[in-house]
Amino acid sequence: MSEKVKxxxxxxxxxxxxxxxxxxxxxxxxxxxNALGMTLGSFSQRMTRERKAYPSVFEGVASYSxxxxxxATEDEALALLEGLRSE
Numbered sequence: 761m762s763e764k765v766k767x768x769x770x771x772x773x774x775x776x777x778x779x780x781x782x783x784x785x786x787x788x789x790x791x792x793x794n795a796l797g798m799t800l801g802s803f804s805q806r807m808t809r810e811r812k813a814y815p816s817v818f819e820g821v822a823s824y825s826x827x828x829x830x831x832a833t834e835d836e837a838l839a840l841l842e843g844l845r846s847e
Contacts, residue, residue: 768797770806779807780821789824
């Protein structure tokens with residue numbers, strides 16, 4: 761039997777406090793999610809939803825950079841492909 765996940769409700773006030781007002785303090789999505797008691801996925805979805813709903817609120821607020829490996833540019837991919845073909 762799967763374990764029941766406790767759902768948390770984060771108010772708009774608390775979300776804006778962490779995501780906008782204290783953005784420098786919570787400088788990664790993980791820190792912001794933890795501060796709000798949210799999973800990283802829930803925080804990311806909420807951020808997307810709130811940015812679309814209130815674009816002027818998030819104007820000038822730095823975006824969280826993507827975590828994990830950087831996606832290669834097309835030129836980098838072509839160079840890799842060329843290198844593989846010459847092996």
